[in-house]
Amino acid sequence: MTTRPELRQRGAAMRARLFGTDASASANSDAVPNFRDFINETEFGIVWCRPGLALEDRMVCTLAALASVQRLPALRRYVGAALNIGVDALAIQEIIIQIGIYAGFAASEEALDAIASVFAQRGITVPAQAPRDDSLETLTAQGTELMHALHRDGGNKGYASPGNTVTGALYPVAIQYGYGEIWFRPGLQQRQRVLCSVASFTALRLEAQAKKFGQAAVNLGLTRTEVIEAVIQTAPFSGFAPALNALAALSEVLKPV
Numbered sequence: 001m002t003t004r005p006e007l008r009q010r011g012a013a014m015r016a017r018l019f020g021t022d023a024s025a026s027a028n029s030d031a032v033p034n035f036r037d038f039i040n041e042t043e044f045g046i047v048w049c050r051p052g053l054a055l056e057d058r059m060v061c062t063l064a065a066l067a068s069v070q071r072l073p074a075l076r077r078y079v080g081a082a083l084n085i086g087v088d089a090l091a092i093q094e095i096i097i098q099i100g101i102y103a104g105f106a107a108s109e110e111a112l113d114a115i116a117s118v119f120a121q122r123g124i125t126v127p128a129q130a131p132r133d134d135s136l137e138t139l140t141a142q143g144t145e146l147m148h149a150l151h152r153d154g155g156n157k158g159y160a161s162p163g164n165t166v167t168g169a170l171y172p173v174a175i176q177y178g179y180g181e182i183w184f185r186p187g188l189q190q191r192q193r194v195l196c197s198v199a200s201f202t203a204l205r206l207e208a209q210a211k212k213f214g215q216a217a218v219n220l221g222l223t224r225t226e227v228i229e230a231v232i233q234t235a236p237f238s239g240f241a242p243a244l245n246a247l248a249a250l251s252e253v254l255k256p257v
Contacts, residue, residue, distance in 0.1 A: 008037050011045025018048075018081035043236040053229035059087055060192050061199035063095045065234040067111040068103040068203040074237065075111060079118045089124050090187035095196050097185070101178045102200045102209070129186070136176055143180030150179075150194070150216035158208075194220055198230045198246075203238035207249040214250045224254045 048058060059082045066075040082092055092115060100108030119126065134142075147160070154160075159167040183193055194217040201210040214227045227250065235243040 004041060007041045007045035009045075010049055011040035011043070014044040014048045015040060018044075018084060019077070020084055022077075022080060047233060047236055050229060050232065052223075052225040053233065055085060056087055057192065057195055057226070057230070058233045059085065060091075060095060060195050061230045061233040062237055063092060064099050064196040064199040065203035065237040067096050067099045067107060068200040069238045070103075070107055070110065071237065072110065072114040076114050076118050079115045080122075083118070083122065083124070088187070089119060089126050091192070093126055094185055094188040095192075098182055098188070098193060098196050099200045101174070101182060102197070102204060102206070132181065132185075134181070139176040139180035140172070141180070142184055143175035143178070146179045146183055147175065150219060151212065152219060154212065154215070191217075191220055191222060194222065195226075195230045198227060199234050202231050202234045202242055202246040205242045205245065207245050210246040211249040211253060214246075215253045218254070224256075227254060 048055075053061075059078070062078055063075065063082060066072075066078060079092055083089065093112070096108055096111045096115060099111070151160075156162060160171060162168070164171075183190065188196070194213060197213040198210055198217060201207075201213060210231065214231075217227045217230070218224065228247065231243050231246045231250065234246075
């Protein structure tokens with residue numbers, strides 16, 4: 001059985017792997033007696049070192065959670081860590097853009113400002129992209145097709161019901177610009193986008209949506225374990241209670257095999 005000192009040692013090694021010698025990643029925790037050990041043990045030794053989800057995917061979930069709840073100083077630190085482990089700057093930017101569907105595009109704008117300062121410090125320039133000018137009809141067709149791939153029969157239920165004249169005042173825009181535009185932007189794989197969705201909904205305490213997109217992740221080919229780990233990864237950043245609530249909701253669709 002793993003001991004607490006072993007967890008702390010393992011956590012310190014993971015912390016060093018993510019942040020290197022960046023003092024800003026640990027300065028605050030060093031100011032409080034024993035807090036650094038606590039964080040090394042819990043956040044890094046337990047959560048970051050769990051099996052079942054690749055390190056880069058854990059970072060996708062971390063950035064999505066931090067941006068969704070606007071923990072901007074922590075987001076800047078973890079963007080640095082993401083670059084340290086080889087996550088592409090364009091992928092980081094796309095995570096921040098995608099959470100705007102769920103947390104609001106004001107959240108994306110503020111988070112993009114935060115990560116821009118990290119890119120500037122490191123001399124990183126994200127290549128410009130050509131304007132996206134697909135017609136609204138194309139966006140609707142792409143979005144509808146993706147919705148079916150993600151949600152199967154569940155894509156036409158609840159607020160997504162085509163016969164709901166109240167939600168229908170807004171939902172077509174979500175189909176066009178959420179599913180049809182953002183999910184087709186370059187820089188982030190669809191499996192990473194669905195992890196981003198699960199993490200963001202968990203952080204925002206939207207259990208019904210976390211459940212829906214957890215099932216969507218399985219429909220895209222992710223494993224039950226990967227979905228569970230995506231939720232667990234958010235716990236140190238947006239809270240253990242929201243993560244547990246999301247896991248409770250997911251337990252209804254992620255039956256053991």
